[in-house]
Amino acid sequence: xxxxxxxxxxxxxxxxxxxxxxxxxxxxxxxxxxxxxxxxxxxxxxxxxxxxxxxxxxxxxxxxxxxxxxxxxxxxxxxxxxxxxxxxxxxxxxxxxxxxxxxxxxxxxxxxxxxxxxxxxxxxxxxxxxx
Amino acid sequence: xxxxxxxxxxxxxxxxxxxxxxxxxxxxxxxxxxxxxxxxxxxxxxxxxxxxxxxxxxxxxxxxxxxxxxxxxxxxxxxxxxxxxxxxxxxxxxxxxxxxxxxxxxxxxxxxxxxxxxxxxxxxxxxxxxxxxxxxxxxxxxxxxxxxxxxxxxxxxxxxxxxxxxxxxxxxxxxxxxxxxxxxxxxxxxxxxxxxxxxxxxxxxxxxxxxxxxxxxxxxxxxxxxxxxxxxxxxxxxxxxxxxxxxxxxxxxxxxxxxxxxxxxxxxxxxxxxxxxxxxxxxxxxxxxxxxxxxxxxxxxxxxxxxxxxxxxxxxxxxxxxxxxxxxxxxxxxxxxxxxxxxxxxxxxxxxxxxxxxxxxxx
Numbered sequence: 001x002x003x004x005x006x007x008x009x010x011x012x013x014x015x016x017x018x019x020x021x022x023x024x025x026x027x028x029x030x031x032x033x034x035x036x037x038x039x040x041x042x043x044x045x046x047x048x049x050x051x052x053x054x055x056x057x058x059x060x061x062x063x064x065x066x067x068x069x070x071x072x073x074x075x076x077x078x079x080x081x082x083x084x085x086x087x088x089x090x091x092x093x094x095x096x097x098x099x100x101x102x103x104x105x106x107x108x109x110x111x112x113x114x115x116x117x118x119x120x121x122x123x124x125x126x127x128x129x130x131x
Numbered sequence: 132x133x134x135x136x137x138x139x140x141x142x143x144x145x146x147x148x149x150x151x152x153x154x155x156x157x158x159x160x161x162x163x164x165x166x167x168x169x170x171x172x173x174x175x176x177x178x179x180x181x182x183x184x185x186x187x188x189x190x191x192x193x194x195x196x197x198x199x200x201x202x203x204x205x206x207x208x209x210x211x212x213x214x215x216x217x218x219x220x221x222x223x224x225x226x227x228x229x230x231x232x233x234x235x236x237x238x239x240x241x242x243x244x245x246x247x248x249x250x251x252x253x254x255x256x257x258x259x260x261x262x263x264x265x266x267x268x269x270x271x272x273x274x275x276x277x278x279x280x281x282x283x284x285x286x287x288x289x290x291x292x293x294x295x296x297x298x299x300x301x302x303x304x305x306x307x308x309x310x311x312x313x314x315x316x317x318x319x320x321x322x323x324x325x326x327x328x329x330x331x332x333x334x335x336x337x338x339x340x341x342x343x344x345x346x347x348x349x350x351x352x353x354x355x356x357x358x359x360x361x362x363x364x365x366x367x368x369x370x371x372x373x374x375x376x377x378x379x380x381x382x383x384x385x386x387x388x389x390x391x392x393x394x395x396x397x398x399x400x401x402x403x404x405x406x407x408x409x410x411x412x413x414x415x416x417x418x419x420x421x422x423x424x425x426x427x428x429x430x431x432x433x434x435x436x437x438x439x440x441x442x443x444x445x446x447x448x449x450x451x452x453x454x455x456x457x458x459x460x461x462x463x464x465x466x467x468x469x470x471x472x473x474x475x476x477x478x479x480x481x482x483x484x485x486x487x488x489x490x491x492x493x494x
Binding site for chain 2: 043064089102
């Protein structure tokens with residue numbers, strides 16, 4: 001199977017979209033997300049894309065309803081976020097053009113719970129007077 | 132699980148964190164072919180999504196649609212969605228049988244009258260109700276009875292959506308689609324033989340998320356999945372544009388992955404999501420595997436003139452018909468050849484299958 005011909009057709013517009021999104025992020029702080037599952041990739045397209053993006057300084061793993069991997073590409077601000085099920089099957093893959101993917105930030109809804117949990121842990125250590 | 136519990140509550144009870152919930156919403160939005168910007172709206176809607184009752188009827192079908200759905204590749208997302216819906220009746224999946232099964236259907240109908248979702252796979256025979264019955268009830272009667280209290284109907288597979296293979300000429304059972312019978316309920320057609328599993332769950336997820344039916348095309352198919360034809364989303368399209376075609380299944384063009392148009396691919400006239408959602412855990416799809424699209428999500432695809440006939444050749448090609456007649460005539464005489472030709476023309480007109488004896492002028 002010749003992958004290079006159709007890869008050029010499929011990937012060039014995508015790479016330009018990433019480039020423009022990166023420009024908007026740098027200039028006005030606008031974030032952008034691309035759902036890679038929605039693109040009609042042919043054999044080898046995804047591998048060529050990932051090879052082009054490479055890997056950067058940050059790699060994070062989340063464990064929530066299965067594993068999720070968050071990797072910064074060799075281009076700061078371009079992140080590859082891949083979600084897997086508890087059985088290890090890939091559920092979704094997105095490119096996020098952002099300073100920090102939302103999934104890495106602590107959810108506001110869980111901060112209140114965290115305060116309570118921390119206080120409880122302190123009490124269990126005998127420091128109830130401090131809480 | 133209580134019928135009143137929301138999906139958000141159900142997930143929290145399972146110990147799913149906020150990040151896990153957002154991940155679930157991201158995968159669900161992707162499955163529904165929604166843009167990533169919709170993840171927030173999906174999260175908000177799913178947080179308070181009620182638990183719908185689903186009644187699934189199977190008529191003249193091969194169970195391929197259920198097989199496709201239950202083998203779908205995103206177990207977390209679909210598992211959670213199917214955990215959340217109350218599948219109150221499904222011939223193949225339910226443990227109950229006989230009178231107990233039918234009582235379960237009636238109970239669910241009465242308990243959720245006006246609110247349950249009716250899923251149908253298989254066509255409905257009208258020629259003789261005895262062709263397909265369930266617990267002594269004809270498919271027609273069961274469909275009418277179950278549809279009466281439904282909020283909406285999802286016709287899963289080409290048989291329920293368009294009549295499918297049972298309706299193929301000469302349609303011995305008088306098979307019709309759900310929409311041919313039910314005229315007063317919203318019907319979502321999810322055709323395919325079988326449909327892409329993620330499309331089926333995507334439609335269910337859409338209903339679960341927004342409580343509405345998605346925007347439909349002229350054939351009642353959700354535009355989000357059936358809005359573009361296979362050809363326009365095909366990675367081999369570049370070869371079509373350059374005039375590079377495989378002419379046999381083992382020539383140089385086939386080996387190089389060129390366009391399969393001349394081998395009968397129906398991609399240009401077929402609307403489906405195979406090119407992006409793919410099959411078998413997203414591994415591949417028919418065209419990537421080297422075979423042209425059969426057009427299985429289009430009405431009457433079985434009678435569309437042959438899977439290996441290129442679309443540019445007319446279905447009723449007079450020259451081709453005469454050619455067959457002449458060959459037959461040369462073999463067994465001009466008179467019988469002319470008769471075979473006439474029968475061929477008649478059969479082509481009615482799209483009835485030809486027998487070898489007819490071609491040879493013996494019938």
